Amino acid sequence: MKVTFLGTGTSQGIPIIGCKCEVCSSLDYRNKRLRSSIHIQTDNNESIIIDSGADFRQQVLRERITQLDGLLFTHQHKDHTAGMDDIRGFYFLNGQKPIELYATDTVFEQLKQEFSYMFAEHKYPGVPSVHLNSIQKGVTFNVGNTEILPIEVYHYKLPVLGFKIKNFAYITDANKIEDDQMEFLKNLDVLVINALQKEPHISHFTLDEAKEVIKKLNPKKAYITHIGHKMGLHADVQKDLPENVFLSEDGLILDI
Incomplete structure (x- = not known):
C-alpha cells in the first residue's frame, strides 16, 4: 500500500495570507503546507482519497492522480470538503459513472447544502453524479476489495472519523x-x-498531547499532520521528536 500526503497543513494552509512569521516566510519546501488530505493506492489497486479540501485540484494534479475509486470524508468542515467540485474530472475519466463518496449522514447533509447542484433533480450539463455510501464508527466498509474501519475521535465536541x-x-482534527x-x-505499523x-x-x-497518544498506542512509526504555522520550522521541530515520530510534509510517500 502506498500513502501520499496530499496536504499536511491546517485550515488556512502555510503560508497564511498576510503572515510574515518565520514559518510563513520560509523558503524550505517542507514549511509550505496545503490543506490536509491523503491519497492511498491499495494492494488491490484501488485509489482512495481522504478529504477534498480547497487545494484538492492542485494536489491531484501535482501527484498525477487519474483514478478515484472512493472519496472518504472525515467531517464536514470546509477545509476538508471545499474542493469536492473538482471530482468532475474523475467523473468523466470514469465514463460518467457516479463517484463513490463515503461519510456519515451528518456530513452528507452538509454536502447537500454546499454542493446542492450535484444533488439537484435536474442537473446542469457537466455536473458530476455521486453515489452516497453512509458509514459509521466501528462498522467496516469496503472500497472495492479494501476493507476500512471508521474510528471516531472528537474535534472539541464534533465527532470526526479516522480510518484504519x-x-x-x-x-x-482531533x-x-x-x-x-x-x-x-x-x-500499528504506521499512525498518522x-x-x-x-x-x-x-x-x-x-x-506534546499527540506525542503522549503515540506513546500509548505504540506504533512502529508515527507521522504528524494538520500542522499550523505556530508549530515552528520543520527542521527545528523534527530535531526534538522521538526517533519513530516524524513531521509529515506535502508530497511525502509512505510504502506500507
Missing part, C-alpha cells in the same frame, strides 16, 4: 479519543495523527 486500513490509521476507539489504534501547534488549542492536539 490493515495496520495503518489516519486521524485528523483532541480526544475515547478508550474504546484507542483499542483499534494500538500497535494531527498536532496543530505547541500551545493548547480548543479542538486540536498539541504536539
Whole structure:
C-alpha cells in the first residue's frame, strides 16, 4: 500500500495570507503546507482519497492522480470538503459513472447544502453524479476489495472519523479519543495523527498531547499532520521528536 500526503497543513494552509512569521516566510519546501488530505493506492489497486479540501485540484494534479475509486470524508468542515467540485474530472475519466463518496449522514447533509447542484433533480450539463455510501464508527466498509474501519475521535465536541486500513490509521482534527476507539489504534505499523501547534488549542492536539497518544498506542512509526504555522520550522521541530515520530510534509510517500 502506498500513502501520499496530499496536504499536511491546517485550515488556512502555510503560508497564511498576510503572515510574515518565520514559518510563513520560509523558503524550505517542507514549511509550505496545503490543506490536509491523503491519497492511498491499495494492494488491490484501488485509489482512495481522504478529504477534498480547497487545494484538492492542485494536489491531484501535482501527484498525477487519474483514478478515484472512493472519496472518504472525515467531517464536514470546509477545509476538508471545499474542493469536492473538482471530482468532475474523475467523473468523466470514469465514463460518467457516479463517484463513490463515503461519510456519515451528518456530513452528507452538509454536502447537500454546499454542493446542492450535484444533488439537484435536474442537473446542469457537466455536473458530476455521486453515489452516497453512509458509514459509521466501528462498522467496516469496503472500497472495492479494501476493507476500512471508521474510528471516531472528537474535534472539541464534533465527532470526526479516522480510518484504519490493515495496520495503518489516519486521524485528523482531533483532541480526544475515547478508550474504546484507542483499542483499534494500538500497535500499528504506521499512525498518522494531527498536532496543530505547541500551545493548547480548543479542538486540536498539541504536539506534546499527540506525542503522549503515540506513546500509548505504540506504533512502529508515527507521522504528524494538520500542522499550523505556530508549530515552528520543520527542521527545528523534527530535531526534538522521538526517533519513530516524524513531521509529515506535502508530497511525502509512505510504502506500507
